[in-house]
Amino acid sequence: MLFLNPRATRADYPAELSAIMNIAQAHQSREWLSSWRGIHPNATPLYDLPDAAARCQVGRLCLKDESVRSHLGSFKALGAPIALVRQILRLHPDFEPAAILAGRYAQALRGYTVISATDGNHGRGLAAAAQDAGCRCVIVLHAHVSPEREQAIAAYGADIVRIAGNYDESVHEATRLAAAHGWQVVADTSYDGYEDIPRDVMQGYGAIAAEIVEQTSAQRGRAGTFTHVFLQGGVGGMAAGLASYFWEYHGPQRPRFISVEPAQADCLLQSAIQGRPAKATGTVDSVMAGLACGETSPLAWRFLQPCVDVFMTIEDEQAIEAMRALAQGSERDTPIVAGESGVAGLAALEWLRSDPQRSEQVGLTAESRVLIISTEGATAPREYTRLVGQSAEQVLQRQQAWQAAHSLQTQPA
Structure with a gap:
């Protein structure tokens, strides 16, 4: 399902939102986590996927690979740890x-x-x-x-x-x-009277956006490399953390944001339709376990409602096909281990580009430059092997061979 958000705006990042989450706090969180042994010191790769771009008929497609953020295997290494640090500091300043x-x-x-x-x-x-x-x-x-x-x-x-x-x-x-x-x-979703810690979790995710800005040499206040950014849904925390950073950094020149969630866990799409934080209409049982959430975080919604341009859902089968496509790689695309929730952006892009009317609704053309975030690797290795038909270790071996053969530069110029 696809819903165009009539409440999305293109304006400067609002002061009332900046008072809650901002670039300065995101950089502080990134600095505090940089010495933790649970985080790898280098930025995660930003891969160019020219063959996937050609298949999706877009000008450029890049994937930010969060599977190698940490031995934990996902972007969540940026959220809960920094929220714990900030909560402990409230007790022990x-x-x-x-x-x-x-x-x-x-x-x-x-x-x-x-x-x-x-x-x-x-x-x-x-x-x-x-x-x-x-x-x-x-x-x-x-x-x-x-x-x-x-x-x-x-x-x-x-x-x-x-x-x-x-x-x-x-x-x-x-x-x-x-x-x-x-x-x-220490939760990543907010509710009445509980917002500080979920805000800290979301703020931690801003490190991903900060790296992307650096990797693409973006300039503040100007349009960046990407025209469209696909963001996973869930309760909305990850999407809010990244969208708020990009919005503050690029201002009215921000990219178009597209939120993606499972069809049976459509709480963000329902929130967009109703104009308020809402519950999902489905079973909330999806192979995309990290996105199988039934209630929108009210705090995250304060950021998403005014800046996410499109809310959409995908089916489990589409996610599985996207996992297999990334694992396979191609002549010009490195093989990538991406978990069930990590492939939501690619699955959504492929569905949108399969229909000219849908593409037109979201402004996707042959010149579009698209960013997707692979939020996790094979965090459940046996499930990954069952769905993809090969193990994560096998995919990584082919990735290493491909990159050695192509002398890969992981940061696009």
Whole structure:
């Protein structure tokens, strides 16, 4: 489904939004995380995919590969860890920010417990950060989170609580447990009276946009390299974190933003239709586990409503085909390991370009320059192998061979 947002504007980044999230805070978060062992020090690759661009009939297609951001395998390594750091600083303002995840204050934090619900990647990021900081972590998982993802979270020392419901019910259970035991919720979705930590999570994602600006030599206040940017939906946090950065940086010359989510977890699209944060209309059970969210984050919606131009949904089968296409690579495109949620942008682009009317509605032409974000790698390796027909290790071996043969430059000129 496709919905053109009548409330999207092209103006300077509003002061009221800048007071909540801004480039300066994004850079501070990036600096604080730079010394954490859970983050690789270099920017993640920005790949040119000329064959995929030709297939989609666009002028240029670039993919930002967040699978190599961290050993955690996803962009979530930027969100929960920095939110934990900022929350600890509220309690201990004398702590040195960069030293928190180095474990320097582990003794002082031994009695501190954080909790969150997750579809997988957020919980894994929080568990890893809590383990390094020295505090306890409890993670609530719903029925559709695979045992493989549970094991990946538990490997970082988190205590796991299982519930029978869906993601949104796991969010409510985490809130209940926190109130009952005096624990601190570190979630990536907001609700009434709970906005500071979700804001910190979203602000952390701004590091991705900052790297893209650097990698493309963009100039502030001017149109950048890309005319269209596809952003994964979920509760809206990742989309808000990146869109707000690009909006503040480019101003009225910002690219066109397109939000993508599973058809059965269409909370952002429904929010756009209704003009307020809304719930999904489907089962919220998708192979795109990281995007299987039923309720829009009200805080994220404050940023998305005025700047996302198009809201759309895709089917699970489209995501699986996109996973296979990226894994296969081509003569001019390096093979890429992209997980179920990571391929949403490519799947959406292919669907839009398969119909001239849809393309015209969103302004896609043969001259368009498109950015997609692969938000995760094979965070559930067995599931990845089942869906793609080859393992992530096999794809990475072919990627290494391809890049060696092509002397790949990962940062487009």
